[in-house]
Amino acid sequence: MRRMVMAGVALALVAVPACNGGAGTTASATGDDTLTLSIGNAHTGWDLASAALGDNIQYYEPVFDSLVRLDTKARPRPNLATSWSYDSTRTVLTMKLRKDVRFTDGRALDATAVRKSLLHNKEGTNEAAGKLRAIDSVAAVDPRTVAIHLSAPDPQLVVNLGDPSGMIASPEDLAAKGGPVGSGPYVLDKGATTNGSTYAFTRNPHYWNPKAYPFDKIVIKNISDPTARLNALLGGQVDWARITPQTAQHAKSRGLEVQGHADSVEGLYIWDRTGRIVPALGKVKVRQALNHAFDRESIVEKLNLGYATATSQMATAGSTWYDTSLESNYTYDPAKARKLLAEAGYPHGFTVTMPDVSSVAPGQQVVMTQALEDIGIKVKVDKIPFTRLFTALQSGEYAMSWFKLQSGQPWDFIQSELAKGAAWNPAKDFDPKLNSMIDKAQRAQGAAQTAAFREINAYLQDHAFNAPWDVLDAVQGNSKKIKVTPRAFVSAVPIYDMAPAG
Amino acid sequence: MLTFLVRRVAAGLVLLYVLATTAFAMMSLTGSDAARNIAGNLATPAQIAVKKHELGLDRPWIEQYAQWLGHAVRGDFGTSWFGGDSVSESLVLKAPVSLSIVVAGLLLATVLSVVLGVAAAVRRGWLDRVVQATAIVGYAVPSFLMALMLSATLAVQLRWLPATGYVPLADSPSGWLQSITLPAISLAIGAIAATAQQVRGSVIDVLRQDFVRTLRSRGMSERRVLFRHVLRNAAPPALTVLSLQFISLVGGAVVIEKVFGLPGVGSAAVTATVNGDTPLVMGVVVYLVLIVVAVNLLVDLAYGWLNPKVRVR
Numbered sequence: 001m002r003r004m005v006m007a008g009v010a011l012a013l014v015a016v017p018a019c020n021g022g023a024g025t026t027a028s029a030t031g032d033d034t035l036t037l038s039i040g041n042a043h044t045g046w047d048l049a050s051a052a053l054g055d056n057i058q059y060y061e062p063v064f065d066s067l068v069r070l071d072t073k074a075r076p077r078p079n080l081a082t083s084w085s086y087d088s089t090r091t092v093l094t095m096k097l098r099k100d101v102r103f104t105d106g107r108a109l110d111a112t113a114v115r116k117s118l119l120h121n122k123e124g125t126n127e128a129a130g131k132l133r134a135i136d137s138v139a140a141v142d143p144r145t146v147a148i149h150l151s152a153p154d155p156q157l158v159v160n161l162g163d164p165s166g167m168i169a170s171p172e173d174l175a176a177k178g179g180p181v182g183s184g185p186y187v188l189d190k191g192a193t194t195n196g197s198t199y200a201f202t203r204n205p206h207y208w209n210p211k212a213y214p215f216d217k218i219v220i221k222n223i224s225d226p227t228a229r230l231n232a233l234l235g236g237q238v239d240w241a242r243i244t245p246q247t248a249q250h251a252k253s254r255g256l257e258v259q260g261h262a263d264s265v266e267g268l269y270i271w272d273r274t275g276r277i278v279p280a281l282g283k284v285k286v287r288q289a290l291n292h293a294f295d296r297e298s299i300v301e302k303l304n305l306g307y308a309t310a311t312s313q314m315a316t317a318g319s320t321w322y323d324t325s326l327e328s329n330y331t332y333d334p335a336k337a338r339k340l341l342a343e344a345g346y347p348h349g350f351t352v353t354m355p356d357v358s359s360v361a362p363g364q365q366v367v368m369t370q371a372l373e374d375i376g377i378k379v380k381v382d383k384i385p386f387t388r389l390f391t392a393l394q395s396g397e398y399a400m401s402w403f404k405l406q407s408g409q410p411w412d413f414i415q416s417e418l419a420k421g422a423a424w425n426p427a428k429d430f431d432p433k434l435n436s437m438i439d440k441a442q443r444a445q446g447a448a449q450t451a452a453f454r455e456i457n458a459y460l461q462d463h464a465f466n467a468p469w470d471v472l473d474a475v476q477g478n479s480k481k482i483k484v485t486p487r488a489f490v491s492a493v494p495i496y497d498m499a500p501a502g
Numbered sequence: 503m504l505t506f507l508v509r510r511v512a513a514g515l516v517l518l519y520v521l522a523t524t525a526f527a528m529m530s531l532t533g534s535d536a537a538r539n540i541a542g543n544l545a546t547p548a549q550i551a552v553k554k555h556e557l558g559l560d561r562p563w564i565e566q567y568a569q570w571l572g573h574a575v576r577g578d579f580g581t582s583w584f585g586g587d588s589v590s591e592s593l594v595l596k597a598p599v600s601l602s603i604v605v606a607g608l609l610l611a612t613v614l615s616v617v618l619g620v621a622a623a624v625r626r627g628w629l630d631r632v633v634q635a636t637a638i639v640g641y642a643v644p645s646f647l648m649a650l651m652l653s654a655t656l657a658v659q660l661r662w663l664p665a666t667g668y669v670p671l672a673d674s675p676s677g678w679l680q681s682i683t684l685p686a687i688s689l690a691i692g693a694i695a696a697t698a699q700q701v702r703g704s705v706i707d708v709l710r711q712d713f714v715r716t717l718r719s720r721g722m723s724e725r726r727v728l729f730r731h732v733l734r735n736a737a738p739p740a741l742t743v744l745s746l747q748f749i750s751l752v753g754g755a756v757v758i759e760k761v762f763g764l765p766g767v768g769s770a771a772v773t774a775t776v777n778g779d780t781p782l783v784m785g786v787v788v789y790l791v792l793i794v795v796a797v798n799l800l801v802d803l804a805y806g807w808l809n810p811k812v813r814v815r
Contacts, residue, residue, distance in 0.1 A: 038763075042584055042585060042773060042777075043585055044540075044584055044585060044586070045584075045585055045586035045587075047586065050540075050586065052542055053542070125540070125541050125545070125549050125550075125552050125553040125556065126540060126541060126542055126545075127541075127542035127543075127544055127545070130541075130542065130544055130545060130546075130549065194595055194765060195585065195587050195591075195592065195595065196585055196587065196592060196595070196596070196765055196770065197668075197765030198667075198765070221666075221667065221763070222765070223666055223763035224760070224763075224769070224772075224773055225760040225761065225763060227650065227761065228653075228665070228666050228760065228761055228762060228763035229666075229763070231653050231654075231657060231658050231665035231666055231763075232665055232666040232667070232763060234658045234665065235657050235658050235661060235664060235665035235666070236661065237664060237665060237666055237667060387535065387539075387776065387778065388535065390535070390538055390543060391535045391538055394538075394547060395547075415544075416544050421546055421548070422546070423543070423544050423545055423546050423547075424544075
């Protein structure tokens with residue numbers, strides 16, 4: 001009897017759930033008309049003024065429509081704005097708006113709504129707000145026309161209006177206290193949503209462009225742990241998720257589609273180019289020596305398992321300011337690196353203290369340290385918690401470190417690393433020549449602007465601002481029931497670039 | 503009994519105050535830079551300073567703590583700095599997830615550890631040796647490793663159970679059971695190992711006592727001796743271990759929720775701590791301490807029920 005009880009308990013615990021049909025069928029709630037995504041980043045609320053970018057754009061896209069839509073090469077295409085043009089000073093951007101667009105609260109989307117929404121978005125302190133810094137004011141010229149006045153030309157503004165920065169919320173509830181009110185293709189299904197973990201969206205029956213969104217329902221699950229995210233994908237519970245290069249092969253072998261697309265430039269970032277902390281870094285030959293220290297191809301293959309592209313320039317391949325001819329300038333050549341160090345007056349190298357990045361890039365830390373020691377540079381690793389890393393770097397505590405930044409859009413990169421006051425320019429305004437080049441690029445347009453950005457790229461490489469190794473891929477996996485076309489230069493894939501396979 | 507209860511509750515409140523103060527101090531003095539995390543990687547120092555001011559992080563921590571405490575005693579735990587949701591509402595949504603796996607894990611541990619422990623003590627021989635060896639292995643394998651193994655085999659490979667996610671009991675009882683089974687088993691294994699050993703030892707000790715011999719000599723059946731007398735005497739030490747295991751299960755749930763992508767309190771605690779989301783971390787701390795205090799109180803009451811001498815102390 002006792003034996004039977006014990007066996008019964010054990011059997012019941014294991015078998016009852018399986019008898020209910022098994023998770024393989026019920027948990028895979030994604031019918032053909034439902035697209036289920038898994039996002040690692042936590043949702044930061046529905047107020048667009050506090051919107052984060054990167055993977056977070058997928059949270060906002062179902063409910064808010066943007067002024068422009070970015071194609072797979074990140075070029076702006078008409079959306080809520082049907083056309084746009086700059087004035088001769090490139091400080092007034094005039095946009096014509098689509099007719100007959102309504103918010104889900106029934107109000108019309110017009111120039112006044114766009115004006116209020118843009119100004120509200122700009123007032124925030126998160127990433128989306130940061131992209132609207134150049135906006136001075138917005139005028140509703142007539143119900144279908146807005147004029148965006150800038151304090152200075154912003155070559156990136158129109159593209160940024162394709163992200164949450166340019167998404168438009170109902171003017172009656174900009175802070176989205178009761179949930180999002182937009183004019184997007186879907187509406188939030190509050191009954192099926194659990195804040196912080198699962199967000200469900202059903203079709204907005206009044207959306208003007210339903211064909212662009214083939215799924216009837218979108219479900220977004222926030223799963224922060226990469227292993228859990230991969231398991232959800234492998235277990236058929238989600239259709240799409242960001243994965244890591246280390247798990248890509250496993251995902252492929254289990255029948256998933258895996259794609260990598262250019263995301264950010266990884267390498268040794270030199271923050272102290274004035275030599276304030278480490279005098280040697282103030283010399284261009286020393287910085288050039290650093291560029292000869294890394295075996296880029298090996299890093300791509302062995303460290304990033306092929307999910308990266310070797311490069312020695314800051315511009316991302318495929319972007320307008322990328323120049324193939326620059327790739328041969330800094331080959332892997334430790335002997336040349338030592339020679340350059342000697343010519344700069346450092347025949348025995350020097351010592352540099354760098355922050356510990358082993359929690360996020362353990363392999364990179366090992367490779368970087370070894371490569372530098374191979375050319376005579378001794379590295380002292382400072383054990384600081386990762387949570388303090390960004391603050392420490394921005395406040396100029398370290399002369400150089402491993403890092404990665406997106407550089408697919410030249411103006412964005414300039415704003416984040418080179419401009420005076422840029423977040424990643426702890427040395428601040430130190431190069432008048434570069435500043436004049438930036439100024440020229442800012443005010444140019446068309447082919448002249450592209451040429452000006454390319455000149456900046458060449459200047460950065462020639463003066464060895466950093467020692468980049470590769471462009472890291474954003475790796476993503478999806479089930480074969482959907483087709484995904486990644487957008488260039490951003491980690492996330494827009495929902496409108498996902499469709500049922502076949 | 504009432505004095506006993508009042509004393510225990512007062513001690514719990516003191517513990518809550520001490521832990522909340524310590525947690526707030528640690529978040530403020532050594533925590534991550536919340537303003538910078540909210541503003542994003544591309545924020546300039548000026549933008550970060552604005553965010554800091556907005557969050558009140560430019561004030562001394564003691565002032566921030568006094569403000570938090572003032573609101574907390576009125577039941578207002580503020581809003582999460584990241585999601586903007588009310589902390590109280592957020593915990594109400596997340597608590598069932600964590601409690602489901604912890605309580606299910608504890609029930610599983612209680613039933614299996616008693617069954618295995620008693621069987622090993624009564625039967626001895628090969629069964630005893632197998633139970634002991636299994637217990638050692640079960641205790642040695644960390645719960646997160648067990649979770650990863652169970653997830654990889656039963657969920658990903660065989661697809662018997664979901665690899666991630668939580669289904670509320672009200673939505674679908676079978677879905678709920680499926681979603682908590684693997685996390686609960688992962689959590690329970692260590693507790694089963696520890697408690698089964700304790701039950702085994704206690705039962706053997708009691709079985710050796712004179713009163714058991716006397717009961718047997720009076721012709722009482724083995725089953726009656728075991729269930730009516732031995733188990734009741736062997737229960738208090740096992741209860742102590744189980745109450746400690748509960749606390750350990752609550753701690754273990756933090757990792758298990760991550761592995762199974764469960765939107766519980768533990769998972770929120772990890773994310774909130776890394777981000778430096780002080781209101782949410784503090785809410786979680788208060789919630790966890792209250793749970794632990796309540797469980798200890800229940801265990802004390804159970805002791806009193808099992809052994810009236812305890813109530814006198």
